[in-house]
Amino acid sequence: MDLESVSGVGSKTADALAELDDPERALREGDVAELARAPGISEGRAARIARAAIRDGHDDPGGFLATDRARELYRDALDLLQARTVTDYAAKRLETIYPSSVPARIEEVREFAERAMDREPDTDVLAALEDVEPLVEPGDVRVRDRCLATSDAERYAEAQSAIPEISVEIVDDTRQLAELGRSYATVVALDESFAGVEVEGDVRVEPDALETPADVVPERPLAFFARNRDRLQAAVNVHRAAGLDSPCDLDALESALDRLDEDGGVRDDGELDRLSTAVDDLDAAVSTAESVANDHLREAIEERDVTIEGTDLLSLVERGAGVDSLLSRELADEYDRAVEKARDHLVDALDLRDAESTARMAVPDEPTYPVDRDEGAVSRLREELTTARDRRAARLKREVAGDLAGLRADAESLVDAALELDVELAVARFAADFECAMPAVGGVDGEPEEEPGFAIEGGRSPLLDVPFDDVDPVDYRVEGMAILSGVNSGGKTSTLDLVALVTILAHMGLPVPAASARVERVAELHYHAKTQGTLDAGAFEATLRDFSGLVTDISSDRPIMVLVDELESITEPGAAATIIAGILEALGERNATGVFVSHLAGDVIDAAGTDLTVDGIQAEGLVEGELRVNRSPVKGTLARSTPELIVEKLADGERTAANGGEPEAGAGFYDDLLAKFEE
Numbered sequence: 001m002d003l004e005s006v007s008g009v010g011s012k013t014a015d016a017l018a019e020l021d022d023p024e025r026a027l028r029e030g031d032v033a034e035l036a037r038a039p040g041i042s043e044g045r046a047a048r049i050a051r052a053a054i055r056d057g058h059d060d061p062g063g064f065l066a067t068d069r070a071r072e073l074y075r076d077a078l079d080l081l082q083a084r085t086v087t088d089y090a091a092k093r094l095e096t097i098y099p100s101s102v103p104a105r106i107e108e109v110r111e112f113a114e115r116a117m118d119r120e121p122d123t124d125v126l127a128a129l130e131d132v133e134p135l136v137e138p139g140d141v142r143v144r145d146r147c148l149a150t151s152d153a154e155r156y157a158e159a160q161s162a163i164p165e166i167s168v169e170i171v172d173d174t175r176q177l178a179e180l181g182r183s184y185a186t187v188v189a190l191d192e193s194f195a196g197v198e199v200e201g202d203v204r205v206e207p208d209a210l211e212t213p214a215d216v217v218p219e220r221p222l223a224f225f226a227r228n229r230d231r232l233q234a235a236v237n238v239h240r241a242a243g244l245d246s247p248c249d250l251d252a253l254e255s256a257l258d259r260l261d262e263d264g265g266v267r268d269d270g271e272l273d274r275l276s277t278a279v280d281d282l283d284a285a286v287s288t289a290e291s292v293a294n295d296h297l298r299e300a301i302e303e304r305d306v307t308i309e310g311t312d313l314l315s316l317v318e319r320g321a322g323v324d325s326l327l328s329r330e331l332a333d334e335y336d337r338a339v340e341k342a343r344d345h346l347v348d349a350l351d352l353r354d355a356e357s358t359a360r361m362a363v364p365d366e367p368t369y370p371v372d373r374d375e376g377a378v379s380r381l382r383e384e385l386t387t388a389r390d391r392r393a394a395r396l397k398r399e400v401a402g403d404l405a406g407l408r409a410d411a412e413s414l415v416d417a418a419l420e421l422d423v424e425l426a427v428a429r430f431a432a433d434f435e436c437a438m439p440a441v442g443g444v445d446g447e448p449e450e451e452p453g454f455a456i457e458g459g460r461s462p463l464l465d466v467p468f469d470d471v472d473p474v475d476y477r478v479e480g481m482a483i484l485s486g487v488n489s490g491g492k493t494s495t496l497d498l499v500a501l502v503t504i505l506a507h508m509g510l511p512v513p514a515a516s517a518r519v520e521r522v523a524e525l526h527y528h529a530k531t532q533g534t535l536d537a538g539a540f541e542a543t544l545r546d547f548s549g550l551v552t553d554i555s556s557d558r559p560i561m562v563l564v565d566e567l568e569s570i571t572e573p574g575a576a577a578t579i580i581a582g583i584l585e586a587l588g589e590r591n592a593t594g595v596f597v598s599h600l601a602g603d604v605i606d607a608a609g610t611d612l613t614v615d616g617i618q619a620e621g622l623v624e625g626e627l628r629v630n631r632s633p634v635k636g637t638l639a640r641s642t643p644e645l646i647v648e649k650l651a652d653g654e655r656t657a658a659n660g661g662e663p664e665a666g667a668g669f670y671d672d673l674l675a676k677f678e679e
């Protein structure tokens, strides 16, 4: 597959995608997590690329959301779903779900959605998802305690590119190799010719080392796991909480992760901790050892009367001897004791087991006051401890890297599965929160293609300005074109929104907020929202052109749904009824499905040359001056207008007042007005 053949993928993006193990699969399956692993590709961009690839894969011409209002409602639907994700990834992944007219695409998402709706959105799982994020590559790793050695210039370049994490040194002979052995904790010689040489230190001859870089630098795999430790731990927690099948042994992964610190080092190893502390605290411990010796000597000297014979004093002065010789002569035992105490302190404080003999040399035998360290011995001790520490760390790293080796692919699947679960749970929560059902869509999953229009039962829009629990269920079905009349604030616009939302979700392959729903499969949804105020002539002309395009430009094998809210607001009432009637007739001839909300339904019928379907959102009467509305449009009924209902209320009052409580028809002004409505 040519990566650049995917819509919107240019050569730069194609190069980035080519770095993935299997970009074709990732594109085919819309795998946003994998696509976002390509260098420089964000999750948002990955979602857009995935959507384009899915579209291409299904030969989907797109263009379903044909107007601004249709696009707005798709965004609203996505927002409702995205508000129910825990991870950013899942929010982006949901953007690959778009309304399509291609049955195979709708079926693909329906299969996913049906699986999702079986999921239990458990609070423990949602809490565990909080810390799951897509895995990331660690930054550059640099290891300074190891080197590669070769005498061959070509091999040198090869080594540099195969294992860039460590230095490569040129060595001409065994002497130079031995020098490296003293400077590095471990030297890996690449030349066969060094086999069998005996040099001090950890110098190995491994001609095949470049083939198994992770053995030389276990830091490489460890850095990946260390960098992603929290994410992996979170994915493990999600698998446990949700009881998901796992691609690997979770306990083994967890205990290997537990041994890693944030920098890819191994933690919780007593011996390594001892050696690291010894190296870090060496200077301080030697200083304390000196103080221990000096304190002991000071006390000993203070307590002691040193008697010195005159001749001895003279000879001491003549020989220019200092206090040292006095110490060695008079206080030899105390000096020895002080030195012993200091050495014991050093060995105990740093817990120096293997390095005890070097450690004892740090406090010299020669008597001096104050007692002073032997710098040479201290630096030998430091070297010895540092080498032991680095060797121990390297061995442990190799061990843990061995445990984690081969787990990388499983780790990726583990995180991907946790993130996918978040996407599924968002759909499950959406369906549960809005009491959704899977709709029947024409030509999808064995549904008949022919049935035109839509039928919604118990539809409750989650987009209303009232709490969802207070939303009245709406039943509404339409075949062909219908005019929807209704009292002011009866819910006409809300009904159009509900029809549009159900149509969009059904074409996305998702459940819809209704007890049940059937939707004809259409290629385009044209929803024209109510325009605020009368349009000027130019804008009116543009709107007419839009509708002319709907009737003439869109090929007849592309079924369309048209929802229009109060088109009369674009022009004068008289002309509006004529125009609406004309558009409705033309759309009807084109076999479009649609609903036009209008306050001029009566005039539109009068202006039309053919029979038009009129439905009405009826007021069931006035209760305490408030309209009581039946939100479900009644088929074939022109709703009475709000003014008519108010006149009726006033006429009732008029009759009651004039007749001492007994209503009598035709008694006054309001009754006359009412009669005019009924003419």
Ligand SMILES: Nc1ncnc2c1ncn2[C@@H]1O[C@H](COP(=O)(O)OP(=O)(O)OP(=O)(O)O)[C@@H](O)[C@H]1O
Binding pocket: 464, 465, 466, 470, 471, 472, 473, 474, 486, 487, 488, 489, 490, 491, 492, 493, 494, 495, 631
């Ligand atoms: N199904 C419903 N359940 C509960 N409340 C609803 C429902 N439908 C509409 N409403 C309430 O009625 C209000 C008015 O609805 P809407 O704007 O859809 O009416 P309308 O008939 O289009 O009004 P207008 O005649 O002014 O254009 C909404 O803001 C909402 O509060």
